[in-house]
Amino acid sequence: MQRIPCPERDDWRVTAARCGFDFYELDGERYWDERAYYAFTIAEIELGIEEPTAELEQMCLALVERVVGDEALLRRLKIPQAVWPLLAESWRRRDGSLYGRFDLSYQGGRTPAKLLEYNADTPTSIFEAAVFQWTWLEQAIERRILPGRADQYNSIHERLIERWRALGKRRRVHLAGLTANAEDATTLAYLADTAAQAGLTTTILDVADIGWRETGGGFVDLEDGNIALAFKLYPWEWMFRDAFSVKLAQAPTQWIEPPWKAILSNKGILPLLWQMHEGHPNLLPAYFEDDPKAAGLGPSFVRKPIYSREGANVSLVSDGVAVSTQEGPYGAEGFIRQAPAPLPDFGGVFPVIGSWLVDHQPCGLSIREDTSPITGNRSRFLPHAIL
Template sequence: MRRIPYGPVRDGWQLTNFSLGLTYNDDVLPDGSMYSYWREGPYYDFTAGEIEELEQATATLYEMCLEAGDWMVEQCPRRTVEGRKRGFFTSVCDPQTCFLSRIGIPEYTHEQIIRTWFDGDAETWTHYDKDPDMRLPMQTPDFSPTVYGRFDLWYNGAGSTPRLIEFNAQTPTSLVEAAVIQWHWMDQTGVTEHPWRQWNSIHDRLVGWEATDGEPGDPGAWRRNIAKLREARTWLPEKPKIFFAYETSDTSGEDRMNVAYLMATAEEAGFPVELIAMSQIGWDVAGDRVLFVPAPGREHEAQPIDVIFMLYPWEWFWHEEGGKAFFRNMADPSKRGTVWIEPPYKAALLGNKALLPVLWKLFGKDPERGKYLLPAYFADSKGAATLTSYAKKPVWGREGGSVTLVRDGVPITDNPSEYGSDGRYVVQELCELPSFDGLEGTVHPVIGSWLIDGEPAGMGIREGIGVEGLVTKDNCHFLPHTIESKN
């Protein structure tokens, strides 16, 4: 793993990147200077062996996350038929015993979190008919697709072991620049002649590829997941329309373009699509359906939503007005409830920092799998007191918000934000990001290792500058990478 400080600078690279979807590159800093999110010139280079190590770490970490999700679900009384019966009119989830309640997830969401986690496995989860007192099992299995996710990893090249910093499981961004922009950069600069060139099969794994020269093809994540979904929800057409929703309050355009890119891959895979705002998602009280409402006053043009991708945190959604109705709508596939991508479990079980102490509890002593982890504990636990150098993170937080790094008992950097106001924090043993020399000073890269449909698919690299750059924030730069560059 090398940082190449003086790579090629393409003529007109800003316009090229903009035309490929990086419309959110430029910004003005508080001191009036211009900021470029994409770094043209420097890049990181890896050996094929290092890429294989990152790929193996990604696959192993995802396996561990699935086991950790099972453990979390086991702590919830609503996982059993009896627990759901007892909890039909009352609360059965005590924060002392139910893990989901402990980390602040409303109890009314637990059943759907667990149901989407088990994908309606008939032996694990039982669906009921419309009469809750009858409790008759239905023979309709269900399925909740998951398309993507991103691990943030510490890595310093050969001789080091990748370590998990966190899992962006539900709403990871930087997808456009990882899947498209850096691929075109590599193709246009020709800085490597290695057969792999770059660890980046993100686009192909989303869209799929045809069989050639005896090599098997792959239908891709969209076709594979929708096919499974149609097995469970037989009324869906062969190519159901997929809505893609983003939050318009993000004025940078980053959310819109990440969603638009995913929408383009679904369209390339053969599905009808439509880009909408979160504010255009409505509710049909009479029909108990989720709707797309083009605008206020145009309710007569509303369309039922069968399948929707949403780049919006579930932990916000389930605290908002109307959240209970949307979760109730998911309960029974025979009612044509809306399928949400990514499903609720991605936020509740995998996409928050509470995953870190669970992984350490389950695998910290495993010599083969535990090596990819850092010791982590809930901040109010006895284990937390054993750490003198650590990162303190809110259970529910994003883009480095409210993360504090402590070295030998002394804070070295923090990032105050609204996250963590509920007092729920975890601590993770401090593992400072690697240091490389950059033009502006010391830079610190973090590896973003992508999963498509649960499979390792490529990486993107972001780096911060100086001590503040030890916490990766929204103003950190994105740099491309190669495999065995000629430079």
């Protein structure tokens, strides 16, 4: 694993605009950054990232099986009791999942990748991972920025189309999110495009525009059309707090991601996975903060809210002192503590590997780097290549 400086394409901003990638800068700072790329060997991809990702996914699915039938664990994860039947029924039906992303600390070579967290419900940056970094690869080879035999670990786009065919069965899919947010809007538009390529009819709408029809009971769009199949770029824990959550069990809507994914999008799975597979090479020791065993981590650990996104309210504690902290609105439900997994340091920048799954199968990676060891919303996205 190397970080290799390289010239950027002089027209990459024009290319981004043509692709609909209009958040390549955030608050005047680069989000997409191709002044360097990360290079891997094929062995690092297959053995260091792909195989552990597949194994971690199976461990997570086994954890869901355990949690849905255990009231004590559902309480431990701070999942509202009112939605327990919704999760259990969704799991019993094996409601289909579209995609997810593990965040890994990986030093390269034969050092095992370590699971930092699982973005199981509403992972973003998929457009950049599936499309824009592939475009970079093709053009970088054409312009001799990369060797002619360079490749990329990336079949995300093709896998999404294939998965939509199985999930959608040529139906209409409504894709809902916070459409005023540029990143969310681009993600929704990209996923709508992959669904359309799979033969589905698509409608994009804001979450706030989802309505309810009392007669017959069901969610509807602005044209009063039934929402039978819905992709939501809106976290389950937010939905559970919203007023319409009481309607979720009554509606015939099939949700993507399905309700049982609410379990895996919770950072409480990290101590539960460690409890089930203590000593596993791809896991870090982790405990709920009120567990006496948490003291065994000593004075240095990572403190994470049970619910959190984009690194918010995460703290790196070293010798009892918080040396790096991200502000945010989370933490009311409690915290977990996780053993630190130092990220590789490439001259003061720290990369996190995003390992993507579609239909539970590993199929690509993305890299976010920052000058802080906590990856946040403003962390840069760099492309990768297999050399």
